[in-house]
Amino acid sequence: MFRVTMKEDLNEQDYYLEVEAPHVSRHWRPGQFVIIVTHERGERVPMSVATINGGRVGMFIKKLGKTSVELYRDFKVGSSLYAVAGPLGRPLKLESYGTVVLASDAVCGHAEQLGLAQELAKLGNKVISIQTFKTEKEVYPEKYLAKKYVDEHFITTLDGTAGYKGHYIDLLRELLARREVKAVFAGGVLANLKKLAEATAGLNARVYALVRTIMVDGTGMCGSCRVRYNGVIAYACRDGPWFDARLVDWDDVLRRDARFKKVEKIALDKYLAR
């Protein structure tokens, strides 16, 4: 079950992992995610979906904590994951907006761009994609970029070694000044999504953000992923994970994201020391 069919490096920290999960791929729509469990003792980890190839689900994963490092090191093509569940969350209700911008600066955001770009293009939108990396060396291989699905594609690097120098927010600001952008979809580093919400506060366009949270069941049963949204409590797993960026209480999201920082390090250190 849930056999690994492909594993490739995207850069030094990020990798692509594809698993057999036909039950998930059948109804998946852009905006929805999956939950994976590595083995019987594994945790339930939500993952953005990058690709759907027939019955196979592809994900972008960053080697960050114990699960993602273990998955990279110990799981090979032919190994099986213990569980893959989904699709979970609400699909994004996409429309024909006109000009739209996709922006991302980390694995989950880069992954979601692929599905969104194809769907938005299908709906007749003019799609601009901005993908931010730290430096040239970290830019993903071309086949994993949104480039082939969009009308205009920008790479930005923080040190300027490739493409535009700066973050997607900097380039977005310039684009917003010149073009009539009707919708923005952004995902990646949470702190930067907070900045995005601030940068687009008065903008007359829709601004959606991927609110990545700590989940357990992923179906609205536990409340681990709760987010203060427009003054009330929403569940990212059930009501999201995409929300209007300007209605999200980002300080709340950032604080809750740090809930298990201390213990997460224990798990990783123990795994690395084995």
Added chain:
Amino acid sequence: MSRVVKKRFTPKVLPVSERLRSFGEVVLGYDYETSVREASRCLRCPLWFAPCSKACPLRVKVPAFLEYIVKGDLEAAARKVYEDNLFPSITGRVCPQEWFCEGSCVVSKIGESVSVGLLERYVGDYARENGLDEKILAEMVSKNSGVKGRVAVVGSGPAGLSAAGWLRLRGYEVVVYEALHRPGGVLAYGIPEFRLPRGVLDHEIKKVENLGVEIRLNHVVGKTVLLSELLSEYDAVFIGSGAGTPKLLDIPGVDLNNVYTANEFLTRVNLMRAHLFPEWDTPISVGKTTLIIGGGNTAMDAARVALRLGSKPVVVYRRDREDMLKTARRDEVLHAEEEGVEFRYYLQPIEFLGDENGFVKAVRFEVMEPLNELDERGKKKIVGTGRYVEIPADTVVIAIGLEPNRLLMEESGLRFNEDGTIAVDDHLMTSLPGVFAGGDAIRGESTVVEAMADGKRAAEEIDLYVRRKKGLA
């Protein structure tokens, strides 16, 4: 009547000192001699009268199976139980018997009621440990000839497992769809293993699978597979998807770190084994003092889990102990008390206070007082006094109840009641013909045994429905 033994025989219980850091089962149950002695306390009311049996949602023929225990024929006792209840090892452990069989026992008029729960558990465990349960079920299922139809069951909790089992026994092919990576529903994620050991639960689930029921894990109905697809693929559908979503307090600070819902707190430990972190990957963060807000079974479970994680649990309830015993199983309250869980009454949370890093550090409560009036559930109405207290705590668990998770089914076309539960008719059929529902999905928060009773009755109704549809009835 004078020969009636007024006091019940006590079961073996794990000493408190051994419970503090252990998730091992607390109540160890009766041995053979004690169970015979306890069963002998039964007055053997005739079945047409027996209030215990009438009070049981599953209508277990209590005096009949107790009589077999007295005779020493445990296999016959097990057969008698299995006529009405496929999961005696579960109900014998988790039923609030004082609200059902034991609460209506005739002996309780002159002494303590017969310990029906412990006896049911004894018979269930005896059957399990001696392979009798599989034998009895195999005999029951072999009475069918041919397959009557196919039924999909949504959820593998008590309602779903029961529906699946009884449908199989009526000659149906059954596929259970479970959202999580382990079956059992609330029995797996909600009830701690010191009340329901994992080995027992796993066996009970295996038992249903061995009957020929297929459980498809990681399938979220409404997402992975749609209700409409199930309807076209199966002759009928049973929804036992549970209560779903935890209620949260709408007060300041509820988003602070280390403020958990009881579902999250218990799921991390019961399902994901966070108490074994880092051998198991799921973490839980618990401080020195854990405040548990609420007074039901879930609050007791959370308190006792917190204790076993090394925290000091304080249960804070807005009413008093007497009213708490109307929402929590008596044994769980008593066990929590003897384990050293602290209880504070007549306090209503007003605000969670956090430290500079966004972690909870205290909870502010308003002191409540009772009115001379009862609410619709027979509990005293309460009113605020305008006086406030602050209790320091670095972990909080909110255990104030659940509400239905209707979003998973929002595009299903099902009709819901105002409280969010799925609307059903007298035959447990929903607004969609062929779709039946039971358990917490239709009751809101209820008990394991009522969910099992719904599953059993739904099997009967589904059987009737399918046979009618096929022109067989």
